[in-house]
Amino acid sequence: MTFSPTNTYFSRKADQVLGEVCSLVGHKPQARARQTLFKMVMLLLLCVVLPLTCGHQEESSGPADRFVCSPVINIPKLACSGHDDNSCLDACHSKIEGLERHLDKEKKKIADLEQRLSSLEGQRVRAGLGSAADPGLSCKEIKDTVDSAQDGLYHLRSQEGIVYQTYCDMTTADGGWTLVSSVHENDMYGKCTAGDRWSSTRGSTTNYPEGDGNWANFNTFGSVELATCDDLKNPGYFSINASDVMLWHVPNNTPLSQYKSEAYLRYYTTDGFLRQYGGNLYSLFKDHFPIVYKGATGNGPAIPITWDNGSEDLLKSLLAPNVLGEVTPGFVHFCVFNNERAPHAVCPGLKYNGGNVEHACIGGAAYWAEVAPRQCGDFAGKDWDGYGTHTGWSSSLLELESAVLFFYR
Structure with a gap:
């Protein structure tokens, strides 16, 4: 008995999504992080609603009375012997609960990032402030924004736009x-x-x-x-x-x-x-x-x-x-x-x-x-x-x- 090909697809997609989340946490745009979390939650729902490929047995020319359960998101594959579908399903659920705890941690990281971004709202963190393309209003504004600014020539813009x-x-x-x-x-x-x-x-x-x-x-x-x-x-x-x-x-x-x-x-x-x-x-x-x-x-x-x-x-x-x-x-x-x-x-x-x-x-x-x-x-x-x-x-x-x-x- 073999595992449904659908399970392979979900496992592959889940690995891809987890990779996206790991790369996003702490330094990627908030919107993309939310989209990735949404994808992961949807995959979890699919894993629960669909047969999870744990309780379905299909005839094949392979070894009898054995099938493979492949939980989502890079979780090690479980070998389920015989026809004990419930034990294999419990194992999958246990892995999913672990994943949910991991997701909660990632959500907290993203919430912390959102708080940091919110604290910067209204501030202009502009590395090029004082250039011809991004003139400041005064040298004090540039110094307050770019603490490492050194003595020298800068471009400024008057209140009249000059x-x-x-x-x-x-x-x-x-x-x-x-x-x-x-x-x-x-x-x-x-x-x-x-x-x-x-x-x-x-x-x-x-x-x-x-x-x-x-x-x-x-x-x-x-x-x-x-x-x-x-x-x-x-x-x-x-x-x-x-x-x-x-x-x-x-x-x-x-x-x-x-x-x-x-x-x-x-x-x-x-x-x-x-x-x-x-x-x-x-x-x-x-x-x-x-x-x-x-x-x-x-x-x-x-x-x-x-x-x-x-x-x-x-x-x-x-x-x-x-x-x-x-x-x-x-x-x-x-x-x-x-x-x-x-x-x-x-x-x-x-x-x-x-x-x-x-x-x-x-x-x-x-x-x-x-x-x-x-x-x-x-x-x-x-x-x-x-x-x-x-x-x-x-x-x-x-x-x-x-x-x-x-x-x-």
């Missing part, structure tokens, strides 16, 4: 800093001329009280590769919702690969002050502290900084000697007016307590009343007593010939 490339510092103070702008003085002798984008490119005049207005508009200019050779303002300046800023002082014409290593001053804020002012400098200047000649009666906020490279003593050693009595190092100060009511956008690394702001701070509007246009420009009066002489009201040559880079996080 894709741009910029530098990300992924290591300073846990990283996630986006380079959004740089202020660079291209010509101290060209007062408010073509290169003075952070003050005025049209000269010094009371008819132009806001200057070019680039501290509080959607203009963009420059490139990340030339941030120490020219002014930079990318879409991140007005589109990123940030909490803090970081500033680097980098000598002019430093190549991109050396921005960080060559920055002799690097410092950042930690108190989340930007959240009070709309999340970026664009909102701070547009909605709270406009850079307009005689446009306000008081200065903007002075925020404490943490030094990453450099020190208060190094900063003081680079400033014009005459300003030292009017400043407090260890801050970044926004929208500061001089004695003649001309605004300066940022005082890097210090709080300005006096009225001769033009000799230490950067950026501004289009008109400086004192000996106009002598103080007009992105670096205003830093050369008052000679270019880079580091005497009187003139800064050191290094400070005069360096760009200030701004980052958000």
